[in-house]
Amino acid sequence: GEGAWMRIGYFYTGRHLAECPPSLERFAYNKRWYCRRSVDGGCSSVYFDNLGKEIKEMCGMIEAYQYASPDAFGSSPSYTIDGPYIDGISITQGSPRQHIWSYVVGIRNLAKSATNQCPCSSGGSGTASPPSFVGGDYYCDT
Numbered sequence: 001g002e003g004a005w006m007r008i009g010y011f012y013t014g015r016h017l018a019e020c021p022p023s024l025e026r027f028a029y030n031k032r033w034y035c036r037r038s039v040d041g042g043c044s045s046v047y048f049d050n051l052g053k054e055i056k057e058m059c060g061m062i063e064a065y066q067y068a069s070p071d072a073f074g075s076s077p078s079y080t081i082d083g084p085y086i087d088g089i090s091i092t093q094g095s096p097r098q099h100i101w102s103y104v105v106g107i108r109n110l111a112k113s114a115t116n117q118c119p120c121s122s123g124g125s126g127t128a129s130p131p132s133f134v135g136g137d138y139y140c141d142t
Contacts, residue, residue, distance in 0.1 A: 003056065005059070006050075006051075006053060008048045008049070008050050009046070009048030011035070013026065013032075013033040013034055013035055014032070014033065015033075016033075018033060020035035021035070021046040023037075023044045023045055023046055024036060024037060024044055024046065025037075025038060034065070036067075042084060043083070043084045050093075055093065058091070058100065058101075060091075062089055062103060064088075064089055064103065064105075066105045069107050069116065070087040070088070070105035070106055070107055070116070071087045071106070071107065071115075071116040072086070072087060072088075072104050072105065072106030072107070072116055072117060072118050072119075072127070072128065072140055073085070073086055073104065073106075073119070073127075073128040073129060073130050073131070073140075074106075074115035074116040074117075074127070074128035079131045080131075081096075081097050081098075081099055081131075081133055082097065085131050085134070086102055086104045086130075086134075086138075087104065087105050087106070088102055088103045088104040088105045088140075089102065089103045090102040090103075098133075099133045099134055099135075099137060100137065101137045101138065101139075102130075102134055102137065102138040102139075103138070103139055103141075104118065104130075104138050104139065104140040104141075105140070105141060105142070106118040106140055106141070106142050107142065108142045115127060115128050116128075117142070118140035118141065118142060119140065120140070
């Protein structure tokens with residue numbers, strides 16, 4: 001194919017003196033270092049500059065861990081791309097932002113509240129649906 005792959009963003013917290021991107025905070029757990037959003041809630045954004053290059057394909061890896069009780073698409077105070085529309089990680093681009101893909105985390109399948117489960121967990125009964133700008137461009141897991 002035409003073009004070449006270019007690394008746009010990367011951070012690794014496994015080194016002792018590694019830093020997190022400015023909007024995330026660094027913390028240790030079980031003798032390992034991690035980055036997380038503020039424990040105050042809301043959203044945290046990390047910006048990676050693509051140096052003006054057109055993006056035709058994207059490939060990546062995110063290692064993420066859940067904390068407390070994730071709500072998938074439920075209990076969201078905002079269904080706009082600039083607000084907290086999922087519990088998980090979203091990848092967006094541009095200005096105004098355009099949704100590319102999201103990793104969404106829902107509460108376990110046996111939870112009492114179906115609204116906080118992934119849409120496929122309870123046969124669609126009572127679960128919150130993804131916002132229209134997300135469409136089918138997500139993966140949801142418990």
